[in-house]
Amino acid sequence: MKQQYEIVVGLEVHLHIATATKAFCGCKNEFGLKPNSGVCPVCMGFPGSLPVLNEKYLEYAVKTALALNCKISDKMKFDRKNYFYPDLPKNYQISQYDMPLSEAGLLEIIAKDAAPKKIRIKRVHMEEDAGKLLHEEDNITRVDFNRSGTPLLEIVTEPDINSPEEAYAYLLTLKNLLEYLEVSDCDMEKGSLRCDANISIRPAGQAALGVKVEVKNMNSFKGVRAALEYEQKRQESLAQDNEKIIQETRLWDSDKKITQPMRTKEEAHDYRYFPDPDLVPFEIDPALIKKIKNNMPQLPAEKKKQIIKDYGISEYDAGILISDKAMAEYFLKCAQSYNQPKIIANWIISEILKYLNSKNMEFRYFDLPPAHLTDMLKMMDSGKISGKIAKDVLSDMITSKKSPQDIVKEKGLLQISDETELRAVIKAVLRQHAQVTKDYKSGKEAALSFLVGQAMKATKGKANPGMVNKLLKEEMGNI
Amino acid sequence: MENKIKTDDIKYVAELARIKLSEKEAGVLSAQLNDILEYINKLNKLDTTNTEPMSHALNMTNVFRKDEVMPSLTQQDALKNVPDGKDGFFRVPKVI
Numbered sequence: 001m002k003q004q005y006e007i008v009v010g011l012e013v014h015l016h017i018a019t020a021t022k023a024f025c026g027c028k029n030e031f032g033l034k035p036n037s038g039v040c041p042v043c044m045g046f047p048g049s050l051p052v053l054n055e056k057y058l059e060y061a062v063k064t065a066l067a068l069n070c071k072i073s074d075k076m077k078f079d080r081k082n083y084f085y086p087d088l089p090k091n092y093q094i095s096q097y098d099m100p101l102s103e104a105g106l107l108e109i110i111a112k113d114a115a116p117k118k119i120r121i122k123r124v125h126m127e128e129d130a131g132k133l134l135h136e137e138d139n140i141t142r143v144d145f146n147r148s149g150t151p152l153l154e155i156v157t158e159p160d161i162n163s164p165e166e167a168y169a170y171l172l173t174l175k176n177l178l179e180y181l182e183v184s185d186c187d188m189e190k191g192s193l194r195c196d197a198n199i200s201i202r203p204a205g206q207a208a209l210g211v212k213v214e215v216k217n218m219n220s221f222k223g224v225r226a227a228l229e230y231e232q233k234r235q236e237s238l239a240q241d242n243e244k245i246i247q248e249t250r251l252w253d254s255d256k257k258i259t260q261p262m263r264t265k266e267e268a269h270d271y272r273y274f275p276d277p278d279l280v281p282f283e284i285d286p287a288l289i290k291k292i293k294n295n296m297p298q299l300p301a302e303k304k305k306q307i308i309k310d311y312g313i314s315e316y317d318a319g320i321l322i323s324d325k326a327m328a329e330y331f332l333k334c335a336q337s338y339n340q341p342k343i344i345a346n347w348i349i350s351e352i353l354k355y356l357n358s359k360n361m362e363f364r365y366f367d368l369p370p371a372h373l374t375d376m377l378k379m380m381d382s383g384k385i386s387g388k389i390a391k392d393v394l395s396d397m398i399t400s401k402k403s404p405q406d407i408v409k410e411k412g413l414l415q416i417s418d419e420t421e422l423r424a425v426i427k428a429v430l431r432q433h434a435q436v437t438k439d440y441k442s443g444k445e446a447a448l449s450f451l452v453g454q455a456m457k458a459t460k461g462k463a464n465p466g467m468v469n470k471l472l473k474e475e476m477g478n479i
Numbered sequence: 480m481e482n483k484i485k486t487d488d489i490k491y492v493a494e495l496a497r498i499k500l501s502e503k504e505a506g507v508l509s510a511q512l513n514d515i516l517e518y519i520n521k522l523n524k525l526d527t528t529n530t531e532p533m534s535h536a537l538n539m540t541n542v543f544r545k546d547e548v549m550p551s552l553t554q555q556d557a558l559k560n561v562p563d564g565k566d567g568f569f570r571v572p573k574v575i
């Protein structure tokens with residue numbers, strides 16, 4: 001029988017923190033400045049310069065660690081991680097080694113078609129980012145130090161993740177949580193959120209971990225999932241053939257959809273960490289922790305409970321609504337002015353999301369005023385427009401920015417509920433489709449929906465469908 | 480006392496620190512470092528039972544800066560001493 005394997009994954013996320021200034025100096029912490037214009041002696045590592053910790057950075061770091069249910073350390077310090085690379089002007093990175101900000105957290109995830117699972121967070125620590133290297137020219141690497149010294153958090157999980165799908169769910173859940181915290185813009189394209197993975201496999205049921213491979217260079221969550229899927233297959237097939245899995249770092253190639261060994265010479269990773277003498281140790285004040293806890297915004301898990309409890313939305317739909325902070329806020333705003341939350345949720349989840357997906361647009365850029373949506377839903381509710389017309393009005397509102405009242409008025413879309421008018425339409429339909437009418441009367445139920453469709457078509461979708469149904473049956477009874 | 484730091488240790492650290500040493504220099508340095516270690520070792524004889532460990536020479540904690548923007552260098556100044564710079568960038572031999 002073929003041996004079954006289990007995969008074991010740990011993820012390391014580097015999160016860029018959106019303070020106004022860098023971690024240890026007053027340079028702007030901003031993306032897109034002119035190259036090397038947001039730098040100073042501290043973040044360029046000039047001799048004699050002195051780094052001083054940004055208090056907001058610590059505050060945001062504590063906030064994030066608390067939201068991840070971590071234990072905040074009483075004391076922490078910064079260490080120097082020593083290595084040579086052109087993006088690192090000091091030849092060391094200020095990081096945290098044995099006394100990090102926080103440890104032992106938890107994040108609950110729900111992977112696709114799976115039950116909730118708690119992923120343990122090993123640690124969340126503070127460290128500065130390096131500069132940016134550009135390799136566009138032959139034989140030359142260009143260096144921009146604007147990113148050098150910007151604040152990061154490294155969020156490391158325990159090896160609790162057992163499938164590429166779980167890794168994907170973890171990243172989505174983490175990003176969602178971070179959006180609610182407002183400590184980072186979480187923009188992967190700008191590199192504000194980067195993820196490396198450690199993956200190994202072991203025969204199912206075995207406790208000892210297998211040989212660990214580090215995978216880097218994934219630039220999207222889907223990329224992480226794809227890289228892990230590839231790596232799982234690669235390692236399993238090596239194991240099936242009794243070949244050795246080598247401990248190494250591999251890079252994901254998103255074009256070829258494969259991982260490849262990193263080509264730079266693998267030096268022994270010996271970073272010679274030692275306490276940074278330029279930075280004094282920190283005692284994290286319990287009062288600060290308390291203050292941050294008290295000002296913590298409502299987090300996604302809590303918001304989900306609220307939406308289920310206060311608005312009677314299903315667990316599944318509530319999960320979709322909170323998966324994007326902007327969408328949850330939009331729903332709550334609409335629910336304030338229209339007392340049919342389920343209808344609102346349905347329209348957001350089906351129609352609006354469908355529209356945004358087709359435009360590949362994020363919800364936060366969706367600018368339809370909530371009042372326009374709820375006004376339109378009210379018009380549908382009171383029978384002024386039909387459900388079919390409502391969909392047209394929605395797309396019209398999105399593009400023209402007009403109110404639903406104006407659109408309905410200008411285009412004459414009011415629903416036809418006038419019995420005399422509808423009866424005339426129906427009679428005409430029955431005359432045109434005498435054979436179908438006969439089919440219906442001889443027991444072919446499906447013929448009715450065809451006839452309803454014809455009546456709707458004749459009125460350009462404006463007929464009240466309930467009345468059409470009723471009148472059709474009446475009229476056919478008279479024939 | 481036997482040599483705690485061997486010539487190989489010296490060579491390894493020198494390589495990590497990108498320092499080129501001759502065989503002779505490595506030998507001299509290992510002897511010197513061993514002397515230093517031996518001297519420092521005297522500290523181990525002190526009774527530190529009631530002394531709290533510290534990670535910094537200064538008895539000071541929690542030095543912060545407000546999150547306020549301060550002027551940076553101009554691009555021109557940042558690149559003033561650079562051996563190879565162009566279009567606002569530092570240029571180094573290709574590293575990938």
Ligand SMILES: [Zn+2]
Nearest residue numbers: 025027040043
């Ligand atoms: Zn700076």
